[in-house]
Amino acid sequence: MRAWALNMDFARLWLGLLLPLVAALDFSYHHQEALEAFLKRVAQNYSSITHLHSIGKSVRGRNLWVLVVGRFPKEHRVGIPDFKYVANMHGDETVGRELLLHLIDYLVTNHGKDPEITNLINSTRIHIMPSMNPDGFEAVKNPDCFYSNGRENFNQYDLNRNFPDAFEYNNVSRQPETVAVMKWLKTETFVLSANLHGGALVASYPFDNGVPATGALLSRSVTPDDDVFQYLANIYASRNPNMKKGDQCENKLNFPNGVTNGYSWYPLHGGMQDYNYIWAQCFEITLELSCCKYPPEEELPSFWNYNKASLIEYMKQVHLGMKGQVFDIDGNPLPNVIVEVQDRKHICPYRTNKFGEYYLLLLPGSYTINITVPGHEPYLTKVVIPEKSQNFSALKKDFQLSFRGQLDSTQVSDPSCPLIPLYKNFPSHSAATKPSLFLFLMTLLNIFSK
Known part of the structure; x- marks a missing residue:
């Protein structure tokens, strides 16, 4: 009788462990709790x-x-x-x-x-x-x-x-x-x-x-x-x-x-x-x-x-595209290095993270990559992104630069990109950011979407 009870306890334990794994999530609105x-x-x-x-x-x-x-x-x-x-x-x-x-x-x-x-x-x-x-x-x-x-x-x-x-x-x-x-x-x-x-x-x-x-x-x-x-x-x-x-x-x-x-x-x-x-x-x-x-x-x-x-x-x-790391001559990863395609610079430059790592989302094609470290000449190299991307991996390409770098622990959110209107010095845009009368009328019903 005792063995039967132990077996039942064991079965209940396994059932308790398995049920949450197989219980399907219902299609209803789930409030916070x-x-x-x-x-x-x-x-x-x-x-x-x-x-x-x-x-x-x-x-x-x-x-x-x-x-x-x-x-x-x-x-x-x-x-x-x-x-x-x-x-x-x-x-x-x-x-x-x-x-x-x-x-x-x-x-x-x-x-x-x-x-x-x-x-x-x-x-x-x-x-x-x-x-x-x-x-x-x-x-x-x-x-x-x-x-x-x-x-x-x-x-x-x-x-x-x-x-x-x-x-x-x-x-x-x-x-x-x-x-x-x-x-x-x-x-x-x-x-x-x-x-x-x-x-x-x-x-x-x-x-x-x-x-x-x-x-x-x-x-x-x-x-x-x-x-x-x-x-x-x-x-x-x-x-x-x-x-x-x-x-x-x-x-x-x-x-x-x-x-x-x-x-x-x-x-x-x-x-x-x-x-x-x-x-x-x-x-x-x-x-x-x-x-x-x-x-x-x-x-x-x-x-x-x-x-x-x-x-x-x-x-x-x-x-998509390419990824990799940037190293100095001794193999140390370089953070805060600008890595961008030459003809598509971002107004807030894209930089390597604390591991010297970069990711560039790019479609297949030929690109010139510009790697810029403050105080050094830009390093340019051509890269071809193949038509058929690798299985669950961007094209991997590391860069080793010919100098010794100073490791900087500053994160990607660089102080040179302040939280202000970065386009403020571009031509006046006060009128351009307002929709035309036609667009205004057509989007009245959309105004609370995005």
Whole structure:
């Protein structure tokens, strides 16, 4: 009898261990308590490939959770790029929040089973923040497709108008959620990112603001890496059967192939994607995933089916282009070295991190790489990015310079790139950043999307 009881206890123990691993995440809206419980359960059950941490707190003291998935989830490793998804920065735009929870579930349950997912996790450090604005989400009492009172944070600030702007002064009170993200970006070597929104169906790429020098007089605002950004936006949109049609939302603009330049849609200042690109060396696009901001939860399975392939394929693009380290003559890594393509210099130069490491997202082609160390002549070299990229790895190319360097522990966020409008000395752009009357009328219904 005692042996039978012991066997039953043993069976219950194993059943208790197995049940959390196989219990499927339901398609419903997960409020803060349920969201935290799910993330903690994943972190406990898949501890070898996940790391759960909070990057800060909201105005109301709610944790801003980030789950990291990767072979080395707790720290950056040289040669493994960091990728991130951020959702729900507008609290009433809810689809992205739930999609990221299901993406986490899909990644961890398929690791070791699906070769593509296994390779992606082993070669990439993936950071997932389901909600940047948990206070806003909890504040929504009567969900609406167009606008709900939870869009802003608890202090009634739009978080996607709350970042420093490279084109004009944005002297708003920086909110705790924004400050937390800005600090987070300084601690990681993010290469590629997307922020998930709702209210339209389109992949939008930088710039969101602009000046004549970036094309504003032509109703657009493009970066030096416009070819890469257009490619990234198309990668996502082309795999979403509704987004790629470009005209699925009533009373919205028609977006050819489901893609738009942010400024062409409508200008905004203080946006997160421009901040990522200019000050954090991270390519970010904005994904508008649903015509209705807060759709009924019975529609969530369809949204997951429409977006799953896009979410996975977009993550793989972090391995575009080339990567490597810069060393001095003695083999010491050199931080804060400018490494850029000669004809696409960034207004805030892209530099090596504390490991002397760089990542350049580039499409296949021939490029001249300019490596610049203060006090030394620039080092130029030609590089060819092959048509077929290596499996889950950018082209690896290290550079050894012919001098002894002074190791500098300063982080990537270099003081030579202050948080001011870096384009302020360019030609006047006060009129250029305002949409035309036609665009203004056409976008009245879109004004609370991005």
